[in-house]
Amino acid sequence: MERQRIAEEAARWAVQLESGPLPEEEARALDSWLAEDSGRLGALVRARAVACRVERLAAMGGSAERTRERGAAAHAPNRWAIAAGLAAILSIGALWLATRGGVESYRSEVGELRKLTLSDGTRMVLSSATLARVAFDGERREVELTRGEAHFDVVKDASRPFVVRAGGLTVTALGTAFAIRNDRERVDVTVTEGVVEVARSDGSRELVAPRRVGANHQALSAGSLALEVRPMAAREAQRKLAWLDGMVVFEGEALAEAVAEVNRYSRTQIVVRDAVLASRPLVGIFRATDSAAFAATAATALGVEAVRDGDVIFLQVRADH
Amino acid sequence: VNETDRSRWIATHILPHEGEVRAWLRARASSLTPADIDDLLQETYARLWRADLAGIENGRGYLFTAARNLVLEEARRARIVPMERMAEIEALRLVSEEPGPERSASARQQLEQLWRIVDTLPAQCRRVFELRYLKDLSHGEIARALGIAPKTVDNHRAKALARIGEGMKEEHFGRRSTAPVAEGAREHQDGAAEDR
Numbered sequence: 071m072e073r074q075r076i077a078e079e080a081a082r083w084a085v086q087l088e089s090g091p092l093p094e095e096e097a098r099a100l101d102s103w104l105a106e107d108s109g110r111l112g113a114l115v116r117a118r119a120v121a122c123r124v125e126r127l128a129a130m131g132g133s134a135e136r137t138r139e140r141g142a143a144a145h146a147p148n149r150w151a152i153a154a155g156l157a158a159i160l161s162i163g164a165l166w167l168a169t170r171g172g173v174e175s176y177r178s179e180v181g182e183l184r185k186l187t188l189s190d191g192t193r194m195v196l197s198s199a200t201l202a203r204v205a206f207d208g209e210r211r212e213v214e215l216t217r218g219e220a221h222f223d224v225v226k227d228a229s230r231p232f233v234v235r236a237g238g239l240t241v242t243a244l245g246t247a248f249a250i251r252n253d254r255e256r257v258d259v260t261v262t263e264g265v266v267e268v269a270r271s272d273g274s275r276e277l278v279a280p281r282r283v284g285a286n287h288q289a290l291s292a293g294s295l296a297l298e299v300r301p302m303a304a305r306e307a308q309r310k311l312a313w314l315d316g317m318v319v320f321e322g323e324a325l326a327e328a329v330a331e332v333n334r335y336s337r338t339q340i341v342v343r344d345a346v347l348a349s350r351p352l353v354g355i356f357r358a359t360d361s362a363a364f365a366a367t368a369a370t371a372l373g374v375e376a377v378r379d380g381d382v383i384f385l386q387v388r389a390d391h
Numbered sequence: 392v393n394e395t396d397r398s399r400w401i402a403t404h405i406l407p408h409e410g411e412v413r414a415w416l417r418a419r420a421s422s423l424t425p426a427d428i429d430d431l432l433q434e435t436y437a438r439l440w441r442a443d444l445a446g447i448e449n450g451r452g453y454l455f456t457a458a459r460n461l462v463l464e465e466a467r468r469a470r471i472v473p474m475e476r477m478a479e480i481e482a483l484r485l486v487s488e489e490p491g492p493e494r495s496a497s498a499r500q501q502l503e504q505l506w507r508i509v510d511t512l513p514a515q516c517r518r519v520f521e522l523r524y525l526k527d528l529s530h531g532e533i534a535r536a537l538g539i540a541p542k543t544v545d546n547h548r549a550k551a552l553a554r555i556g557e558g559m560k561e562e563h564f565g566r567r568s569t570a571p572v573a574e575g576a577r578e579h580q581d582g583a584a585e586d587r
Contacts, residue, residue, distance in 0.1 A: 073426070073429060074553075074557075077553050077556060077557070078549060078550065078553045080553075081549040081550070081552040081553040081556060082545065082546070082549035084549075084552060085545050085548045085549050085552060086545065087394070089530065108437070109430060109433045109434070109437075111436075111437040111440060112432070112433030112434055112435070112436040112437035112440075113433055113436075115398070115401065115436040115437060115439060115440045116401075116406075116432070116433070116436045116556065117552060117553075117556060118394075118398040118401075119398050119399075119401040119402040119405065119406045119436070120402070120406065120552055120555060120556040120559060121398070121402075121552055122395075122398045122399045122401075122402035122403075123402040123403075123406050123407075123559070124505065124524070124552065124555055125524075126399075126402065126403070127498065127501055127502045127505050128502075128505070128524035128525070187500070191500055191503060308418065
């Protein structure tokens, strides 16, 4: 492919430029290479930046990575070499907790969005008011989502499956990204990448056979409903995951439903004071934690008023109506 | 600013956010083809070569703004702009306000991704790479150690660099890569967590 060829040629020039200014003949060759297409300068600038980045990353991790050199040495790592590796990792600013085989609890407060990187590199983002217990050891990676909602971008590790349990559902992932929400009466899994296996169990018993759920699919388990798997448009998945960016998106949900969602993110609670009003549809993108702005916008959109009383905002039909 | 410093600045402040910007463009402006996005970023890098770097406070913010402006510039130049594109330009106003480091991979993760890509390189190419970065051998020393011509060393290094550059287009620098996790890289990570 043309683009790839340009990138390779650019990389070649970047390597040559690394060892200093080019001899005159080479410099002229570079000039004529650049002159051929206006896109080439950008390709070269990027290739040089990539070379610098590699240099820097290798310098940071060099001592840590030396312990994993191939061959016999890799199978019998010297404990001092590992210690040195650890020191190198510490020095690049990571906060390490020595909890080998233990359980760690991670909690987010109401309105808080907490981003964590687990020890295996998996990224876990906790939405508002969420509690997750993480138990990793040599054989398993287990997370129990006691309440709330979390998104996982799981690092592949075939020898240690990544399992999330939430309200009777067990979700097993191998290198994938998905979100899971535990509302007590309902557990909802949204897969954005790869495949997960979802099972519903009651303690030790499996209630339904595990089902595979692929990207852009959703699995729900609510009440007596065993397990429902349905496709989901990419757009809908994005919308459901807007909280990762601190936003909530409504596309015609009833006001009551929208309010319930916004209330999850804030101590300030919104109350809708009219059943008819509660059923009216709402459209918009809102900052999840700003319930006052949500209430004000919803009030304007629906032609009603928002009245604040301490920690409560009432949405109500105007008195003069 | 000399060329090396400029490259280093771009490597530190711009490159780590490229994957995120690409993902953002894909999500918000689905009418852009992968080739369009490549061209757009290439143009951004070309402009950075001439830009006054001291005036750029936040590399990530600069990158998002530059990308959006280029889409807009292109739309202004074009005679016919589909409605879809106009809506997309509007959508590109929404940049996640999360600060960069939280959304991009940590240096340690990037390093792991780097070795993952290196593990997929052809054997000789990988050896050259390792001698250069793990053993700190010079160009000439690598050529002598492997009994190959210096020019061949350059070729191998260019190939490795091109592959890594390709990997850096991925969000979080290639965490979507399907390459197997490197053996042994796990030893000092069990049970440790990094709060970000």
